[in-house]
Amino acid sequence: MAKQPTVISTWPEKPDDRFKTILESQDITVLSMPLIEIDTSFFELKQNINDYQWIIFTSKNGVRSFLKKYKPSPVNQIAVIGAGTASALLEEGYEPDFTGSGYSGEKFAEELQSVLGIGKNILLVLGSLAPDLLTKSLNDNNQVERVNVYETKQPENINERILSRIKNDDYDLIAVSSPSGIKNLYHLVSDRLKVPLRVVSIGETTTSAALKPGIEVKATAKNQSYEGLAKTVLEVLNRTG
Incomplete structure (x- = not known):
């Protein structure tokens, strides 16, 4: 057998x-070995929440951490990446106005540019370690405020x-x-391995992080969930x- x-x-x-x-x-068999803990960060918005035309979430942790302190108003439109982030928002009683494909951060940035238009005031809700890809992508034609609402350790x-x-x-x-x-x-584990790690990644950002120290990624999920x-x-x- x-x-x-x-x-x-x-x-x-x-x-x-x-x-x-x-x-x-x-x-x-699935064995759980958590390698991160989520800490909700102290954060304050620079503007009144009604002043943002769009609020953008890129993770479940971002949704949950943000909504502990602030509640979107009817004037805010909400964009999320992937079905997983959308489900976290729905669990809190809010429905996204736009759900990105979830294939990668780069793809999400492209999708957002066509949806948001120009001249918008945008709140980008992220974890402290998230790259500035979306901020840089959207900043050319809009006013983007990044807020870090959680950190991982x-x-x-x-x-x-x-x-x-x-x-x-x-x-x-x-x-x-x-x-x-x-x-x-x-x-x-890097200094105590008998053979290279066999890793499967949830998305392109995680895969890129794995490749930097030379970790082989067997596959990257097409749907980031x-x-x-x-x-x-x-x-x-x-x-x-």
């Missing part, structure tokens, strides 16, 4: 984990049993969902038939 594949997830555990549900339905306690499995090459794939997750993974990441894992493991 063939050995049941093992995939290691690296984000904080959550009750409704579509990634885990999809893979376990295909008889794949490495947890104080890491599951040593799962970490040992990575060091001993006792797994099939590691699923990563953020540049900070990649950074923390590399810091923990946990469900898209799960489907990519199935493809890599040849479980799509």
